[in-house]
Amino acid sequence: MGVPETSLLLLIPAYNEEVRIEPVLREFAVFFQGNYSGPFQLVVVLNGCTDNTLGVVKRVAAEFPCVGWLDFPAAIGKGGALIEGLKLAGHADLIGYVDADGATPPHAYLDLVKKIGGPDCVIGSRWLPGAVIHQSQTGNRQFASRVFHMIVQTLFWMNIRDTQCGAKVMKRAVAEKIHPALRIADMAFDINLLYSMKHAGFRILEVPTEWTDQAGSKVALGRSSLTMFLSVVRIRLIYSPFYKWLRPLRPLEGWIYKKLRAPQPLAAAQVPSPKSQI
């Protein structure tokens, strides 16, 4: 599995990416059409963009039939967008995601896809020996990343060096099984995804990848770090026996996220059907 004949659906979450996304979409479409012989579909998941990302995506989609999009009006965050995008898992054998800024080149993403089979999910890692980093993250980001890693390791013991790399791929059945457990809309979504897989007994393989950090990050370090910290504590509590006792505090949870201007996933009843072309 992993190579040819296996269909692949690649999600790209995108928020105000009109400047960075076009070459990335073209490169992925051209590369996968030429080098992946199974059916390939790329779906950009946008939400609340205030620039012309959708116009750019539509232009590329008109040229490449394998490119589609989903556009949600609400500010549902990267995690929220991926929670909605992963609902398309039924469309392909494998489903995964990658950042819109070209940090992961298409051939490096294909390397991950080729390794699936034994493992249920393959994730790129910038911190394992063998990773090729053309341009590192800034010092502040690297520091925040390592502190976050220590917190995540202490809380979850997953032994994953890089939970936050934007390149991941999983089997359809995995996405379908864990989907109901996904509820973190901010950048800590990846922890939610990985921990729910581990918890369900799926095998995750972390492999060194290739990465070029790109200018124009959408992450505001201070507020994002606080939100991510809150979210990982929340995931830990959700999986603890105490969570049901904390029910009276739920409104407080919503209030804190609002104060941090952090995205919250849409409740099932609130999901408006997105404008889409897939």
Ligand SMILES: Nc1nc2c(ncn2[C@@H]2O[C@H](COP(=O)(O)OP(=O)(O)O)[C@@H](O)[C@H]2O)c(=O)[nH]1
């Ligand atoms: N749909 C959606 N995508 C987002 C949002 N915030 C970030 N992203 C996407 O998530 C990916 C990673 O974001 P980026 O700014 O490159 O993060 P960094 O590289 O970790 O600094 C990019 O594809 C972004 O467009 C959001 O609120 N909604």
Ligand SMILES: [Mg+2]
């Ligand atoms: Mg980036």
